[in-house]
Amino acid sequence: MEDLSGHFLISTPQMPDPRFQEQVILLCAHNQEGAMGMVINKPNEEISMMEVLLGTNIPLPEGPLPPVYNGGPVEMEAGFILYNSDAEAGKSLKVTPDIYLSREAKLLEKISKGEGPENYLFLLGYAGWGPGQLEIELMDNSWLTVPGDMHVLFDTPDDLKWKQAAHRFGINISLFNNIVGNA
Template identity: 45%
Template sequence: MPTLLQKHEGYLTGHCLVAMPGMGDPRFEGTVIYLCAHTAEGAMGIVINRELEEISFPDIVGQLGIPPTPFCDDIRVQFGGPVETGRGFVLHTSDYQNEGTLSVNDSMALTATLDVLRAIASGDGPRRVIMALGYAGWGAGQLDGELKGNVWLTVPADRQLVFETAVKDKYTTAMGRLGIDPRLLSENAGHA
């Protein structure tokens, strides 16, 4: 039985949005967003290519009373989007699940509970993670309108793009998968 998060005709759950140059919103310029949900009711995603230099993962878990361990050292904290920026979201491989986990598809999931942070610190967490503060959200029909207005391009997502590509290279890699050199795109949207 299909869930709301499975890809339905016209919906892009499990894909990435790639910001068009000159989109006009500095919060999203040059971003790649992994869409965790896209339905008729709206959309939700995590920016996967904007690190927050001033915040570390060991600091976050420590503030939450979870002792930082060496398992925490290599995890970088990302700006996930402008909504609920004080709340943490962990985008991860589907090898970790708990009752608060939202399965996006067969290979990706999203968890926003302390349990996943405890599991990561103890070495029992998912194989690959992106820790994000905040998320990107759209109301019913809002993202669809932005797509029609040429604000975003879409590209299928996979573990390599989301977890293995260097943060600084995700935008050009995503554009390259579409056969596009972002330096050649016009900042002015138009319709043929």
């Protein structure tokens, strides 16, 4: 089994689960025990970053605040920070040489003071798969896998990430259902 940590999962038009249609997930962990990732293109319409910071008694930083993202349907109350830096943030999972995942409130405090990473996404919840579950979904053509890309992750507007993540590797995801099949 190839470790797909650091890769994007791009839902294909064959995705049967409506929660994941036109979604891009950055896989943060993938091994024999299963997989875990973060949906990176689904802003949460019900909670703002200001509410998150005020709710945790963290001072508001200067300037505009980014959106809060729905990271996935598992543990929707759990907060995560995807960021590109090696800034000290306590316990962090190294997803790629440039991308880390943290649950440390200390990192949010640093961000509010302007001392944290320049690029980050704050997410609530995550996407998870049990042993072999993701591999079955990959065989069913529910997902396309491509290497993760910092430009798509941090610089691309959310409504364009689904198409752009595939396009960066020469794939028109809108036409994907015309070229897949099972032999």
